[in-house]
Amino acid sequence: MSLVARHLESVGIPTVVIGSAHDIVHEVGVARFVFVDVPLGNPCGPPDDPRTQESVVELALQLAVSAIAPRTVVQAPVTWPSDEWRDVYMRVGSSATTSRSGTGNRSNMRTFGQPTRRPSSQRGQAQSSSP
Numbered sequence: 001m002s003l004v005a006r007h008l009e010s011v012g013i014p015t016v017v018i019g020s021a022h023d024i025v026h027e028v029g030v031a032r033f034v035f036v037d038v039p040l041g042n043p044c045g046p047p048d049d050p051r052t053q054e055s056v057v058e059l060a061l062q063l064a065v066s067a068i069a070p071r072t073v074v075q076a077p078v079t080w081p082s083d084e085w086r087d088v089y090m091r092v093g094s095s096a097t098t099s100r101s102g103t104g105n106r107s108n109m110r111t112f113g114q115p116t117r118r119p120s121s122q123r124g125q126a127q128s129s130s131p
Contacts, residue, residue: 002028016060018043022073032067034060036076045078052078 002025005015009031016032019025020040025033036043036056045052056076063074 002030005030014064016064018056018060018076026071026073029071031070031072032060032063033071033073034063034076035073036078038078038080042080045076046081 001019002017005017006028008015014032015030016034017025017030018034018036020036020038020043022033022035022037025035034056036045038045044056056078059074059076063072
């Protein structure tokens with residue numbers, strides 16, 4: 001999304017990116033960014049919380065008209081109901097703390113990634129796509 005925003009900005013269309021991946025969005029260098037410190041996939045806040053979601057969108061619209069400098073970043077005053085997600089987010093392992101079921105997620109992650117893995121002899125080579 002950040003690269004799309006940069007392209008739109010380059011042709012004169014103002015943009016505001018709302019997101020949680022501060023480091024990635026900062027690296028790409030978007031013109032206006034509303035940072036929401038919540039788990040990825042929830043850029044406007046917790047599900048089923050329309051008041052919070054509306055406040056994030058309102059902040060983004062305000063930023064669209066008020067930003068006076070490039071690469072303006074504003075942090076939304078949004079909190080997730082619990083900080084437990086920070087302890088296990090993106091962790092891969094076999095311990096009970098890495099999955100809701102208590103069995104770990106290492107084998108699940110390996111299974112989910114299998115279709116996209118290529119043998120090491122093919123890594124770095126361009127993939128061809130067939131219709």
